[in-house]
Amino acid sequence: MRRYSQQKRFLFAVDCIIFGFDGQELKLMVIQRGFDPFKGEWSLVGGFVGETESAEDAAARVLKELTGLDGIYMEQLHAFSEIDRDSVERTISIAFFALIDIQKYKKQIIDYYHPAWISINELPNLIFDHSKIVELAKEKLRYKAALHPLLFELLPAKFTMPQLQSLYQSVYNTEFDKGNFNRKVLSTKLLMKLKDKDKLGSKKGAFYYKLDSKKYTASFNSFLNLVPGQHSWK
């Protein structure tokens, strides 16, 4: 096994990019780093991988220890292995990401590391290459948002056009023209207009819609159904 013994060993870490939607804006969970260097600065939720855990195990453990969040399905985003990405010692980081409904997990959050939800379009400086990691996660989120019902899953069972527009504006960091946005969304024929209105937002009120999930799935699949039986898309 000489081939093995000659090799260099490295530190491994995980970083968790937790996006959350609070009904208004898309936010990112950041914490104040608990150790030097850069103690107290804003950081992704992250930590080292231990001897007896996979990166997936480590990500779940670290997320729970630092924020209290538990049982959140995280997907692997990318491994970051630039040799100088950590200024103390070379550390390879495997990044994971998830998108959650902030309200739903509010009670789980613990305060010790001051976890904070910050609007993804107003993020502070983050340590190391964390801003770069977040950029890649945002790109992936936009890609998935265009192809999957992902974003719709964050909306309440019934929602208004202004709510939907606010979610998309937050993800793409763009102001959409209201008329255009409504037209485009309705032209997909994926929404069903309901009879009742939300009267809190404006005097006139805004009709509620719900997603026609059958049609949504069918529409997604129509793009894929060149080939039969391939519907376990990740």
Add this chain to the structure above:
Amino acid sequence: MRRYSQQKRFLFAVDCIIFGFDGQELKLMVIQRGFDPFKGEWSLVGGFVGETESAEDAAARVLKELTGLDGIYMEQLHAFSEIDRDSVERTISIAFFALIDIQKYKKQIIDYYHPAWISINELPNLIFDHSKIVELAKEKLRYKAALHPLLFELLPAKFTMPQLQSLYQSVYNTEFDKGNFNRKVLSTKLLMKLKDKDKLGSKKGAFYYKLDSKKYTASFNSFLNLVPGQHSWK
């Protein structure tokens, strides 16, 4: 920096999943492992990451050293970090994948490690968790194939329906009914029928088609264009 010094360090490797299309079938590049344990057994193209290279650098170097293949764009697939995936010592591997035209790279291949192109539906046993890695890569390939012009890029500028069918059958490891397949493909309206025929395959001959790339792009984007200006899809 006590937090760093307390941590365990691990071996770090890369594995390259190189898919190739030879005009008939989709194949995977495997090599005979050059060192113990399992010397001589079939393996993905892989190796350890050195002190002065990123995983991306290492993947390109290892691929060139072991097969001769050079200048191939590889995308990160996934990091594999199960603690017992390597029977000698814990090794975290980042897998990369690419899809190439076998003919185009034929001349680059060097023979030292007996690299071989094997049909992805007839793969031998591979060492460690390499079969699992290949399964994930195949899944990703199928997903990309359904959403991107990826597979079409491997076809010659003009191609016949039997050729296209053979490519898709190979990727999805399914026999398609010829009539159904033709109908489905033509219903996408993405192909343009040419006037000339390929007469080598059968007496009757098969018309050549070419991809209507404008329509192909438009069709892909129609799914995405809920949101303007987001077309740098990965």
